[in-house]
Amino acid sequence: DTEVTQTPKHLVMGMTNKKSLKCEQHMGHRAMYWYKQKAKKPPELMFVYSYEKLSINESVPSRFSPECPNSSLLNLHLHALQPEDSALYLCASSPVVGSGANVLTFGAGSRLTVL
Amino acid sequence: GQNIDQPTEMTATEGAIVQINCTYQTSGFNGLFWYQQHAGEAPTFLSYNVLDGLEEKGRFSSFLSRSKGYSYLLLKELQMKDSASYLCAVMDSNYQLIWGAGTKLIIKP
Numbered sequence: 745d746t747e748v749t750q751t752p753k754h755l756v757m758g759m760t761n762k763k764s765l766k767c768e769q770h771m772g773h774r775a776m777y778w779y780k781q782k783a784k785k786p787p788e789l790m791f792v793y794s795y796e797k798l799s800i801n802e803s804v805p806s807r808f809s810p811e812c813p814n815s816s817l818l819n820l821h822l823h824a825l826q827p828e829d830s831a832l833y834l835c836a837s838s839p840v841v842g843s844g845a846n847v848l849t850f851g852a853g854s855r856l857t858v859l
Numbered sequence: 860g861q862n863i864d865q866p867t868e869m870t871a872t873e874g875a876i877v878q879i880n881c882t883y884q885t886s887g888f889n890g891l892f893w894y895q896q897h898a899g900e901a902p903t904f905l906s907y908n909v910l911d912g913l914e915e916k917g918r919f920s921s922f923l924s925r926s927k928g929y930s931y932l933l934l935k936e937l938q939m940k941d942s943a944s945y946l947c948a949v950m951d952s953n954y955q956l957i958w959g960a961g962t963k964l965i966i967k968p
Contacts, residue, residue, distance in 0.1 A: 786946055786958035787902065800955075834901055842954045844889040844909055850901035 750835050750851035758859050759825060765854045767818040767835030775841040776818040777848065778810060779834040787834055793818060794841040825858045832856075861885045863959035865947050870965045871937055879932045879945050879962045887952020893921055893932045894946040896961070902946055905932070934964075942966045 748769045757763050767776065774795050779787035791810040792800035798810065807829075809821040818835055832855050836848040863883045871877040883891070890909040894902035908914055908923035908930060920933040934941055947959040 784961075784963075786948075786960055789956070832899075844950060844954070845907055846950070846954065847892070847904050847907065848902075848956070850903070852901050855899075 748835055748837055748849050748851035750854050752854055753852065754855050756857045756859065757822065757825065762821070762823045764822065765820040765833055767851055768816055769837040769849070770816055771837060771849065773837035773839055773849070774815060775838045776812060777836040778818070778820050779836060781832045781834055792841060799841060827858050830856055830858045861951065861957045863947055863949060863957055865959045865962045867960070868963045868965065870967060873937055873939060873966055873968050875937050876933065876935050877937060877964065879964065881930045881932070881947035881959055883928050883930070883947070883949045883957070885949045885951045885957055888925060889950040889952065889954055891923055891930050892948045892950070892956070894948065895943050896946060897943045937966050939966050939968070
């Protein structure tokens with residue numbers, strides 16, 4: 745299995761809602777990532793988990809809360825989002841963190857619209 | 860600061876060859892990646908260069924010159940499905956990926 749699976753593919757939520765994005769990989773990768781991507785822009789790193797521990801938090805607002813229940817799963821909990829948070833949210837995994845040839849495998853993304 | 864430059868948009872003809880350039884200034888260097896991203900889809904890995912020279916993989920080749928802070932992605936025998944954005948990314952001394960803004964490649968018949 746060489747895929748990263750993300751659900752849901754599309755999500756529309758109001759500013760008072762609580763929702764979660766889910767990501768799963770079965771490649772035995774020990775690093776998992778959340779990226780945010782706006783149209784015509786490169787991916788922006790949000791969080792990195794290494795061996796199920798949060799290793800990087802790129803000053804992301806607390807309305808985004810990551811969780812790594814086990815080595816295969818990564819969640820992003822969303823609460824009280826703003827319309828400017830509307831974007832494509834990409835999950836990725838890689839064998840490890842801190843290695844040169846560290847190829848990221850991306851999921852198809854969850855397109856989030858905040859009304 | 861860290862910076863990666865690549866052209867915003869390029870146009871090429873089906874069957875032709877196109878070269879997408881990338882220049883970088885980063886805090887250290889642990890390799891350069893090229894990813895392809897079709898509109899609305901996830902990036903997919905194309906190539907990785909850490910030593911100077913050319914890496915060939917089918918219709919796609921990637922070149923690196925570390926002394927010049929320069930790479931290019933060469934696409935041969937262009938097909939309509941090659942219309943996509945091409946993202947250059949450099950891994951810095953902290954093993955963080957620094958992304959370029961991407962080059963949108965438009966293929967015309």
